[in-house]
Amino acid sequence: MRNFLSDKIQEIKPSGIRKFFDIVVEMKDAISLGVGEPDFDTPWHIREEGIYAFEKGKTFYTSNSGLKPLREEISSYIKRSQNIEYNPNDEILVTVGGSEAIDIGLRAILNDGDEVIIPQPSYVSYAPCSYLAGGKNVIIDLKEENHFKLTPQELENAITDKTKVLILPFPNNPTGAIMEREDLEKIAKIIIDKDIFVMSDEIYSELTYDKKHVSIASIEGMKERTLLINGFSKAYAMTGWRLGYACGPNEIIKQMTKIHQYAIMCAPTISQYAAVEALRHGDDDVNMMRQSYNQRRRFLIKRFKEMGLECFEPYGAFYVFPCIKEFGMTSEEFATKLLLEEKVAAVPGTAFGDSGEGYLRISYAYSIEKLKIAMERLENFITKLRAEKRKAF
Amino acid sequence: MREELLSIIEKNSRIGINELATMLGKEEIEVANEIAKLEEERIICGYHTLIDWEKTSIEKVTALIEVRVTPQRGQGFDKIAQRIYNYPEVKSVYLISGGFDLLVTLEEKTLKDIAAFVSYKLSTLESILSTGTHFILKKYKDHGTILDKQDEDSREVVTP
Ligand SMILES: Cc1ncc(COP(=O)(O)O)c(C=O)c1O
Numbered sequence: 001m002r003n004f005l006s007d008k009i010q011e012i013k014p015s016g017i018r019k020f021f022d023i024v025v026e027m028k029d030a031i032s033l034g035v036g037e038p039d040f041d042t043p044w045h046i047r048e049e050g051i052y053a054f055e056k057g058k059t060f061y062t063s064n065s066g067l068k069p070l071r072e073e074i075s076s077y078i079k080r081s082q083n084i085e086y087n088p089n090d091e092i093l094v095t096v097g098g099s100e101a102i103d104i105g106l107r108a109i110l111n112d113g114d115e116v117i118i119p120q121p122s123y124v125s126y127a128p129c130s131y132l133a134g135g136k137n138v139i140i141d142l143k144e145e146n147h148f149k150l151t152p153q154e155l156e157n158a159i160t161d162k163t164k165v166l167i168l169p170f171p172n173n174p175t176g177a178i179m180e181r182e183d184l185e186k187i188a189k190i191i192i193d194k195d196i197f198v199m200s201d202e203i204y205s206e207l208t209y210d211k212k213h214v215s216i217a218s219i220e221g222m223k224e225r226t227l228l229i230n231g232f233s234k235a236y237a238m239t240g241w242r243l244g245y246a247c248g249p250n251e252i253i254k255q256m257t258k259i260h261q262y263a264i265m266c267a268p269t270i271s272q273y274a275a276v277e278a279l280r281h282g283d284d285d286v287n288m289m290r291q292s293y294n295q296r297r298r299f300l301i302k303r304f305k306e307m308g309l310e311c312f313e314p315y316g317a318f319y320v321f322p323c324i325k326e327f328g329m330t331s332e333e334f335a336t337k338l339l340l341e342e343k344v345a346a347v348p349g350t351a352f353g354d355s356g357e358g359y360l361r362i363s364y365a366y367s368i369e370k371l372k373i374a375m376e377r378l379e380n381f382i383t384k385l386r387a388e389k390r391k392a393f
Numbered sequence: 394m395r396e397e398l399l400s401i402i403e404k405n406s407r408i409g410i411n412e413l414a415t416m417l418g419k420e421e422i423e424v425a426n427e428i429a430k431l432e433e434e435r436i437i438c439g440y441h442t443l444i445d446w447e448k449t450s451i452e453k454v455t456a457l458i459e460v461r462v463t464p465q466r467g468q469g470f471d472k473i474a475q476r477i478y479n480y481p482e483v484k485s486v487y488l489i490s491g492g493f494d495l496l497v498t499l500e501e502k503t504l505k506d507i508a509a510f511v512s513y514k515l516s517t518l519e520s521i522l523s524t525g526t527h528f529i530l531k532k533y534k535d536h537g538t539i540l541d542k543q544d545e546d547s548r549e550v551v552t553p
Pocket residue numbers: 036096097098099100123169172173201203230231232233239242243244553
């Protein structure tokens with residue numbers, strides 16, 4: 001029989017996370033710190049709105065770009081949180097998670113051979129989606145000494161005359177890094193100067209601690225060259241509802257809507273009704289969850305300090321990204337050994353790009369009680385490793 | 394810090410000062426002082442344990458009693474409320490708006506004890522106009538806690 005598979009798809013490596021997942025599921029009593037989604041249930045009033053939508057028989061397709069009231073709520077949310085105005089009629093598209101927005105956004109922008117700058121470590125889907133859309137990926141290895149921010153110098157070095165898009169993944173999964181206004185202003189200057197477009201993945205925008213998230217689209221001259229991506233998964237603990245959105249210049253949203261209309265038709269209707277409720281009445285829930293994440297974040301940072309484990313202080317998302325270079329193992333070796341010996345699962349930094357080597361992603365989407373036990377085990381583990389190393393001398 | 398501190402210890406009063414300080418991003422001494430102040434101001438009024446007595450062998454019956462009273466000149470409802478809350482078997486007394494005035498929670502060993510309390514102690518108090526007693530058959534949720542909830546994590550173990 002012929003090989004019926006696409007060469008292009010076969011080129012893509014399966015996600016490093018998947019491999020790790022297969023080992024963890026086998027272990028029954030492992031504590032996982034490997035989850036990239038909130039531990040909270042979707043707030044009840046939001047779920048209830050979903051139930052009402054079912055009861056009212058809202059079980060049909062919506063318009064391709066999403067329910068009008070939802071687009072209006074998204075518009076007003078971005079206005080009040082970032083002071084950017086998007087027209088709900090033609091500058092907002094409701095998608096199946098931020099995931100779909102990333103995919104079709106890149107497809108709407110890229111021609112074969114266009115260069116896409118992807119700072120890493122970062123979320124796993126940018127590079128494959130860009131590759132599938134014909135992009136040529138140019139990776140920037142972000143540095144811990146810069147707190148995993150994108151620096152103007154790094155960006156300048158990566159730009160060529162083929163560069164078309166910069167993916168801006170902040171607040172960052174897996175590092176927890178954020179970009180503040182002054183950081184973004186420097187980046188924006190280069191972007192405008194070199195006439196580049198930005199895809200800004202702001203899915204963790206509500207989860208920043210002690211500092212407020214700033215969107216690059218809010219910087220003078222950037223709205224017209226930014227596709228802002230966000231969604232309901234992280235802020236409202238709605239991962240399974242599969243709902244996100246993209247906001248951007250009308251020309252791009254129009255092209256994205258075309259792909260969306262043919263590939264997806266529309267985002268889940270029930271989820272859209274629930275999301276209207278989330279945007280209208282969900283602020284208290286978000287504040288409560290943010291406060292709780294922040295408490296756990298402080299707890300982990302303190303514990304790492306006590307263990308003498310190097311870790312820069314992250315101000316966003318729900319991950320910490322400690323450095324494990326002192327142990328002379330690869331991230332994958334370290335994570336596997338930690339899992340087998342102490343039954344704690346954390347994701348090797350390399351799952352998010354080569355520059356994640358020497359780091360571990362630890363999620364704090366877990367209760368303090370769980371984190372406490374996990375940190376005890378981690379401490380045991382590194383104490384053992386250090387003792388072994390000393391003996392070896 | 395006050396509100397955040399209270400919201401943590403409202404759910405877990407056994408948490409150590411050290412851990413509390415870490416979670417709040419404050420020094421232990423600041424947190425200890427704040428708690429002392431909250432206790433002094435009677436904002437923190439006690440540290441209790443939520444027990445599902447039904448799962449023990451101890452017999453307990455709880456009743457909610459609606460009470461209508463004639464408020465007294467110069468003292469409103471305070472005096473009669475005090476008369477009622479002084480009984481140790483009375484667990485709570487609230488002044489309520491609507492069809493009646495006081496809502497009393499009463500905990501006793503048996504139904505008979507409750508009946509006795511209502512007919513001999515409560516109804517006979519001066520200024521009590523009427524009472525209506527409701528027995529609690531099952532507690533589903535108390536103090537914001539679902540009593541029978543299993544805390545299982547239904548997420549996949551590793552996700553990007
Ligand atoms: C940085 C980042 N972007 C996008 C997504 C996709 O989220 P969703 O498709 O659920 O909106 C995730 C999910 O983990 C993420 O971490």
